[in-house]
Amino acid sequence: MRYQTQTFVKQVQVDLLALSDDDLLHTIDQWRTGKEPSGLPHNPQEETWFALGYRRVSAETERLSHPSEAEPEVREYWLMPSPSHLRRLLTEMDVKQFTHHVIALAFRSLHATYPEWGDGSTFNAHLANYLRQICAPQRRNDLRTKKVPRA
Numbered sequence: 001m002r003y004q005t006q007t008f009v010k011q012v013q014v015d016l017l018a019l020s021d022d023d024l025l026h027t028i029d030q031w032r033t034g035k036e037p038s039g040l041p042h043n044p045q046e047e048t049w050f051a052l053g054y055r056r057v058s059a060e061t062e063r064l065s066h067p068s069e070a071e072p073e074v075r076e077y078w079l080m081p082s083p084s085h086l087r088r089l090l091t092e093m094d095v096k097q098f099t100h101h102v103i104a105l106a107f108r109s110l111h112a113t114y115p116e117w118g119d120g121s122t123f124n125a126h127l128a129n130y131l132r133q134i135c136a137p138q139r140r141n142d143l144r145t146k147k148v149p150r151a
Helices: 003-017 021-030 044-051 083-092 095-110 120-145
Strands: 055-062 072-079
Touching: 003 021, 003 083, 003 095, 003 120, 021 083, 021 120, 044 095, 095 120
Parallel strands: none
Antiparallel strands: 055 072
16 A cells, blocks of 8 residues: 555544544444345445444334234344444554445445545545544534633
């Protein structure tokens, strides 16, 4: 991996971790395209969800095709990790893992909306700026609420 690419990947990681807990969970969840498990034996998206701390859960729902045939149907969903668990996993990822899971996830989600972001280092630079924009209102609020000690 080129130095420039590694630099931007690290910057995306820093900017993603700078988000508030709510923004972090919302951002990652927004990037999810297929929210339900596929059932395929080796699905790269499922590998990413597991790497990000998501868990599969099963839930029974009633099938309402015909009222007299109300049979339970088992469906699987992804349960989000806690913000602290997600942060820990993202922090522990090296550049290669972060690129494989997080950058690829963001690219699949955002590239259709922002094709002008290109790919590779250019995409990563735009993604870092995008994450800083999400974080900017939070930082302004934090600065307003901090008390400045008087001399």
